[in-house]
Amino acid sequence: MTSRILRPARATRRTPRPRSAAPLAVRLPLVAAAVVAAGLTAACGPSAQPTGAAAPATAGQPSQSLGAETGSASAEASxxxxxxxxxxxxPPSASASAGTPAGASPSPSRAQPAKPTPKPSRTSAAPAPAARIPGPGYDSSADAQKLIxxxxxxxxxxxxxxxLDFGANWCGNCKAADKVFAQPQTASILGxxxxxxxxxxxxxxxxxxxxLxxxxxxxxxxxxxxxxxVSPSGTVRTDTHVxxxxxxxxxxxxxxxxxxxx
Structure with a gap:
């Protein structure tokens, strides 16, 4: 009785089919590709700019606030x-540290107008040497026209x-004028x-x-x-005879x- 039951069981037992080598051959390239991709990722590292990071700030936005907003946006996105x-x-730009928005051109400084050079007075000490002052008296032999x-x-x-001093050696007033012309204060103005x-x-x-x-x-x-x-152009300015x-x-x-x- 027992032998009859076991025989059909042995007769009906199916030999398991050997697994096909084709799926294994397909999976091996995929595994190799995944390993290569993992190696590239480890070598290069993740992207410095996370996906969804905020766009760079436009001109006029301070550099410090730009860095803060970019960091917060990167944290939220990734x-x-x-x-x-x-x-x-x-680092914050020089314009941001000075209080000027980045990208804004500084206002040009206004050029100070040049001050006019004061004209030196001839009555004061002039850089030019003093003119020669003739001695007292009148030279009757001199060529007056050439001197003028x-x-x-x-x-x-x-x-x-x-x-022009028109006078005579025998004139008392002319001698008095010569004495005044020789005094230091008057001689300074003359020279x-x-x-x-x-x-x-x-x-x-x-x-x-x-x-005369x-x-x-x-x-x-x-x-x-x-x-x-007489002026340098030869025009009479004043005449004491008048x-x-x-x-x-x-x-x-x-x-x-x-x-x-x-």
């Missing part, structure tokens, strides 16, 4: 991303005035602002008398000394010379 692989935020021409050329070069030419009209020189009438054409009786101030002589003192002649020095 909470599991490692912090070590995140690129460090750029030379003084006018010098006046055009340095901007001083020409002072800084004038070229002095002394013309003798006390003799019989017709040429010198013609020069040229620069003082009002005529009549002349009271010596006749002082005539206006009257100043006081022949340091204050009188000094005031007259300062008045017509410029």
């Amino acid at each position: 909470p599991t991303a490692p912090t070590a692989s995140t690129a460090p935020s750029a 021409d030379a003084a006018l050329r010098a006046a055009k070069a340095d901007g001083r005035m020409v002072l 800084a602002s004038y070229h002095l030419v002394k013309v003798d009209i006390g003799g019989n020189s017709s040429a010198n008398s013609a020069l 009438r040229k620069y003082s054409p009002s005529g009549g009786t002349y009271k010596m000394p006749v002082l005539v101030v 206006t009257g002589n100043p006081a022949l003192t340091s204050d009188g002649l000094g005031s007259f010379l300062r008045q017509w020095a410029s």
Whole structure:
């Protein structure tokens, strides 16, 4: 009885089929590809810019707030991303530290207008050397016209005035004027602002008398000394034969010379 039951069981037992090698051959390349991909990921590391990170801030947004917002956006988009692989935020720019938004051009500074150079006064100490002052008296043998021409050329070069002194060696007022001209205060004004030419009209020189009438054409009786101030261009500025002589003192002649020095 027992042998009958076992025999059919043995007869009906199926020999298991050997597994096909085809699926294993397909899975092996997939496993190898996964291993290669894992190796590349480990070598290169995760991306420094997580997926979904905020876009760079536009011009005008401070650099500090840009770094804070970028970091928070990266944390929200990829909470599991490692912090070590995140690129460090750029240091705040010089404009942000100064209070100027990034990208904004600083306002140009206004150029200060140049101050005009003051014109030096000829009555004060001038850089040019003082003009030569003739000694007292009048040289009757001198060529007065040549002296006047030379003084006018010098006046055009340095901007001083020409002072013509018409007088005579026997004139008391002319001697008094010479003494005042020799005083330091008056001599300083003369040397800084004038070229002095002394013309003798006390003799019989017709040429010198013609020069007197040229620069003082009002005529009549002349009271010596006749002082005539001439500009560098040759124009008469004042004539004491018309206006009257100043006081022949340091204050009188000094005031007259300062008045017509410029």
